Amino acid sequence: MLHTRHIMNRAVGVRLPYLLALPDDYEHNTNTYPLLLFLHGAGERGSDLQAVRTQGLPRALLNGLSLPFIVVAPQCPVNDTWDHHRFGLTALLDEIGSQYRVDPDRVYLTGLSMGGFGTFDLAQAFPERFAALAPVCGGGRRLADAPTTARRLKSLPIWVFHGALDDIVPLASSEQIVDALKAEGADVQFTVYPDKYHDSWTVTYDNPELYTWFQKHRRGGHA
Numbered sequence: 604m605l606h607t608r609h610i611m612n613r614a615v616g617v618r619l620p621y622l623l624a625l626p627d628d629y630e631h632n633t634n635t636y637p638l639l640l641f642l643h644g645a646g647e648r649g650s651d652l653q654a655v656r657t658q659g660l661p662r663a664l665l666n667g668l669s670l671p672f673i674v675v676a677p678q679c680p681v682n683d684t685w686d687h688h689r690f691g692l693t694a695l696l697d698e699i700g701s702q703y704r705v706d707p708d709r710v711y712l713t714g715l716s717m718g719g720f721g722t723f724d725l726a727q728a729f730p731e732r733f734a735a736l737a738p739v740c741g742g743g744r745r746l747a748d749a750p751t752t753a754r755r756l757k758s759l760p761i762w763v764f765h766g767a768l769d770d771i772v773p774l775a776s777s778e779q780i781v782d783a784l785k786a787e788g789a790d791v792q793f794t795v796y797p798d799k800y801h802d803s804w805t806v807t808y809d810n811p812e813l814y815t816w817f818q819k820h821r822r823g824g825h826a
Contacts, residue, residue, distance in 0.1 A: 619691050620652050621677035624664050635706040639672040642685055642714030642721040649681045659715045663808040670814055675699055685721025689728050708822040713737040715804040716772060727755040735760040735820040739804045740769055742776030753783035760820050762792045764807045766799030
């Protein structure tokens with residue numbers, strides 16, 4: 604079930620509303636769980652959390668997807684982008700980690716479109732916080748930054764997804780950063796859907812192999 608929450612971090616003056624989903628068996632044991640942070644796209648920005656439920660991972664969860672993860676999906680304010688909320692997002696991770704039984708070595712990051720850009724941005728700012736990341740139809744904030752981003756991310760397992768026919772975020776946006784990651788010897792996979800336009804996220808988040816792949820990774824090495 605997707606619950607509605609918000610976080611207020613007084614130190615940095617950030618308030619981020621978010622959706623939270625717990626594994627089905629969370630209340631029946633004392634286990635720790637992996638945490639999956641999802642960053643939505645530009646169309647879901649605002650102050651109505653219902654918008655976050657309409658696309659990507661939250662939509663898949665509402666449609667019956669069951670995951671052995673704690674899933675958190677914050678909402679970015681209208682006319683803003685995720686790179687302005689790096690500290691708010693890390694504060695959110697800290698808040699969830701203090702309130703729920705999160706395994707700190709199994710924190711994963713994914714996002715679509717604007718959230719795909721946000722995935723690369725947040726991970727390169729705080730690479731030590733994540734065990735693996737999966738950006739969907741995103742890229743670097745500037746193509747010229749791809750080599751620097753790749754150097755920051757070269758130790759992280761990364762699975763990149765993009766539609767070949769995307770006319771909103773060009774395929775080249777992912778290709779350039781994937782090429783830079785490969786040049787750094789990074790553990791990177793790249794899935795290009797030959798018949799997909801901008802919505803390459805529905806097929807991605809409906810694919811159980813993505814969640815199996817996440818679970819293979821722990822911070823600092825394989826699970």
